[in-house]
Amino acid sequence: MKLLLLLLLSLIIGGCTSNNISPLSTSLNSRYNDEQPFLSGDGRWLVMVSNRYGGREILLYDLQQNSFVDISGLNLPNAITDSPSLSRTGRYIVYISSIQGRPDIFLFDRATKQTKLLTQGYRSWLRNPRISPDGRYVIFETARRGQWDIEVMDLGPTVELDQPDGVVNNDTNE
Known part of the structure; x- marks a missing residue:
């Protein structure tokens, strides 16, 4: 009888715990493929491509909060x-996304939570x-000329610059 109670108790306790690892556990290193890391200029943010949800997605990790x-x-x-x-403080994330097999460059603004397609019609x-x-x-x-070349895209003088808090842009040339 004691043995049966101990067995039942261990099954109940064992059923309350889980061996499943949360896809977004606070750990960087996991059983998932995490690749293409990029660190923000201020060293706080880490962006990467991961398959923690079963598909290739971009994840952002806060190195100060470890989450x-x-x-x-x-x-x-x-x-x-x-x-x-990533930009300096991680406000902007630029990345490639292929929706129908053709890669395009997108810009995500974390402050406004808006995504902008930068290469539409490219x-x-x-x-x-x-x-x-x-x-x-x-x-x-870009392979525009039949070989890989570098292009620079200016988002314009009206883009809100990613600067640390308290820094004022005194550039009067714009």
Whole structure:
């Protein structure tokens, strides 16, 4: 009888614990494929491509808080994402997304939670986008001339620059 009670108790306790690992556990290293890491200029943010949800998605990790950050609106359903890059404080994330097999460059603004397609109508293959620390320029490789070349895209003087809190832009040339 005692043996039966101990067996039942161990089954009940064992049923209350789980061996499943949360896809967004606070750990960077997991049983999932995490690749293409990119560190923000201030060293706080880490962006990467991961398959923690079963598909290739971009995840953002806060190195100060040791936790993942919600970036709802960035990862589109049925899209393959690649090559993420961060601005200085992680406000802007630039990346490649292929929705119908053709890669395009997107910009996600964490402050407004808006995604902007930067290469709409672009007629060439693209890869490896990178954003400048202040968020104004995006560079990438393009095969427009039949070989891989570098292009620079200026997002314009009206883009809100990614600067640390308290820094004022005194550039009067714009």
